[in-house]
Amino acid sequence: MASTASIHKNKKSTLARIKRFLAKDDHFSTSSNQILMKCHNSLHSKIYSATGSVHCSVLRNCSKDQVQAIIANRKSSSHASSFIPVGVNEEFGPTWSTHLFMIKIVIPSDWKEKEVHLRWNSSSEAMLINQDGNVLQGFIPKHRENFVISKCWEPQNNSEELVYYVEMACNGLFGALGEGFSIDPPNPHLNYKLKHVDVAVFEPLIFKLYTDLEVLLGIAEEMADDIRGYQALYTANEMINRITINNDTTGASDIASFFFSEKNGAKAHTLIAMGHCHIDTAWLWTYNETKRKCARSWSSQIRLMEKYPDIVFTCSQIQQFAWMKKDYPGLFQQIKYYVQKGRFIPVGGTWVEMDGLIPDGESFIRQFFYGQKFLEKEFGMKAKEFWLPDTFGYSGQIPQIMKHMGIQRFLTQKISWNRVNKFPHHSFLWEGIDGSTVIAHFPPGDSYEMNGLVKEVLKSVNNSEDKGRTNVGAYLYGLGDGGGGPTAPIIERLQRLQDVDGLPKIIFNGPDYFFNRLESDSHKLCKWVGELYLEMHNGTYTSQARLKWYNRKLEMLLKVVELRTTLDKIDTLLLNESGTTPESTDTQWIEDCWKGLLLNQFHDVIPGSCIEQVVHDALEIYHKAFSQIEEFIFKDSRRRGLRKIDIRDFFKPDSNLVVFNPLPWSRKAVLCIPVTEKPFNIEADSRFQFVQLNDFPSLSSHVSTNFPMWEFGNPSQYLACLSEIQPSGYSRLNPIATANNPVTFSKSNDDLTGSLSNGILRLEMTLKGSPQQKLFLKTSQQDEEWEVFKDFKGTNTEAGHFYIYDDSPACWDAWDCDDYHLETRQDIISYNGSNSGSIEVIAEGPLVGVVKWTTVSNTSDNSGNRLNITNYIVMKAESALLEYITVVDWEHQCHKFLKVEFPVNVHAREATYEVQYGHVKRSTHSNTSWDMAQFEVSGHKWVDISQPDRGVSIINDSKYGFQIKENVIKLSLLRSPKAPDENCDMHQHVIRYGLLPHIGSFQSASTIRNAYEFNSNFDIYSYEMANVSGDIKRHLPCNVIATSHEAVIPEVVKLANDAPDNTVCIRLYESFGSSPSNVVIKLRFPARKVVECDGMENLLAGNSALIPISEQELIDEHGVATRYFSFQTDFSPFQIRSFLIFM
């Protein structure tokens, strides 16, 4: 059946006619003429032909936790009377409150065999629940306002009453923004109006015509110069003629069907359409609201699957499945049913869609580990792809970690947000820093929230950088970020477009089908090597400093807990004595702590781009984990006969002190042990030095718990001593009488400069006026020195000074620091006024020397805000690390960015940054647009700039933002964005970092070990011999694991997950970027069998070979014999390897 062209060859008026015919809400405007006018009897208004009223009542302000209980109690006499009748136009609030509605419906008898819908619009998100308390569907204003009560109504009797409940949540898809979209903090005082509730008869044919015309209009507009565009235009025009002249809806429908039946050629580009609903696990709303968003969104998807048998729905973030299982078990069963059908498809395999830069390597592994374990247990399947549409950067270690977790396919989208350089591929091979390669795809429509529009499917072809190399692309459709997912109109539009001449083909299918097709073209794809740097959102390395502090600490601590738990297991094997068995072997709490840490690594939480309430929720999760760990360590040490250190024990002749070192190498170091008072007669004992950090702040506002007390992290008084400490485990703490290289302090004759020296470093400082630091590293036995700080490139940087920048990003406040902020740099001294502060020497050695520089603002800025900084510079005996502790009063800053900067005497074109289980190099210049865009980059515990013979590393505690350009290292300390959390970082901060100048490479200078040591903590105990029976050495095991090569770091020692009870999993990685061979991995626990496994702790496919084990018995100075087991293996650069040890 052919359509007839319009009589007048006026394309503009024909397009306007179609638009007017399709106008919603009876209002219409053309794009060329913005005047709104009412158009009566639009087609849209006829989709529903008859309406009926409902009886609606409400229980205001009920807590969301009560909803299920109230519905369960529906048969009680008080139930109905607690609901008050309510009508449309009533308002409900405030923001975040919950109101439960009861809706009673009697459907008119003359609606027999009609499709009957319930319609609802409360200007907010809402959830429809049946009388059994089961979730039926979500409601979203404008997007999902109807629920299908029946496709074909068959009344049981005339007065049959249907009862539903609606849980109204006083927030929108994007939290509490009021009208429109903004990232401002939520408005706590919003009200939401009940705009509409009724029942109505749905007319399927009118809806079909409406959708047909919508799609034809899209083709006519988007393919305006193409023959198919004209054909679509005239088809739509003819349809309107038929409907207008004699209401020939059937004839109009046939014309449309004919157009859509004209098929594509065999070579048409194909889009694999996957339903998707990217629900941010928290962002402009809390974790608790996300649970409801999942229930609303996913129940709606199940209703759509019932209606449309072809569609599939992809769903990431396993935490959200776990929430459904707990909070909505009925819905979870329905999800399970469709998972088994292969239509509700869990994707990604990670616990949440985490930030791609800040979590450490082991966190990445656990994201997959706990996610995939859940999928295996609940659904008997595992995700085959890593699914991370939305994240703020992509570590170069992701390919190897994916492969270690058994995944070879990667899908993301965010890199399309790049501000400077368009990423050159959509389908490509991604090679990580170790050489591992995975196949990667960025949906070329540049969105994970497609709406079934013609312009989107055309963009998905035209924008693809790899068309021709591959004929396939992914198309992710459905409302996202705030939830929602696909809607019926989106699916209807896509159905029209499945195979239409002139447009790409669309196939409804899942990621497995898509990647299978893409993989068949993999030999034609290009390769990208190294990290995928996102040229946006680089302020997220710094925003919400407190979350980042807790994240780093918990990452370190959970590994300590796992090591200790493993030691307990080894004890029970080695010792059969009573009283040594651990009190409980329950490790579920450790898994729960991991899951809390992983949850907070969600890509709007750990980056610091969430609202204040989410920050509070995240802190609560951290606090709970910290207190559980504290309790565990307390009990664990008690069981071993250890007690909290009493400082007097140091001075008893037969003092017995032990120290627990979680790191797998021995150290000789100055320990600074927090004490509450100055020990009596301390001066007489040359083994110790008492250190008091004057005016050190109380950090109760920063850390809610006293545990763990990181060195120089909380109290202001310390007892310093030098000691040698054994690796991974306990060793006796024997303070050494004198240091080989004690710290000394001297002043110039005129008192203007002072010098701290430890025989390795010499720090010269001005003692009056503007503080200037000069640092020298001893380079030879002949006392030759290298001057470390030098502004030899004229950058106008004073070493160790603080610089403040104006930080007003163009659009994404907590996310972005734009390049122009670099033009607003001010030394803190000029920013604070003329007062450069005071300098005071507060410790002169021999173990610790401390210089304190205080800069107090004597003027305020235009807003009346002052900024005070106290900086403690710490030099320790026998150490090449110069430590800094910076206390910043940051309560009043607004759109400012604080950095500390060091011009170093190193000429290098590249700098090195630690990332997950490895490091990357980035340029120190801005030659190309790609170099230029990297003006603020992320790193982990250390960064380094080196020339072949020497260099400088900076290590840090819980900082992630850096810039190393020219020869200046800038460490980003604090930001002060105002949206979406107006109180972001508005408190006092204590920041630790250290400077490690070195001769030779950073590898030979042990930068990596120094960074671990700076971020880990000792636990020191006293013990009484009387309390410790038997073999003290075995009760307090040390040397549990060690390697023969410094490059290979054993990061994890844990009990294996699903293996026999006495199996230990260890994970090691090569940290230098080198290829050490015959590395001996030495274990101090019985190893019957060693096999290599993947990160899921499954034997490596095709490699079940047993690794030969050597056994050796060593007798220590106490005459105690210990058996050591070892095996040898090789490592390639940055290789991550896991082994199962069967004891």
Ligand SMILES: [Zn+2]
């Ligand atoms: Zn997101």
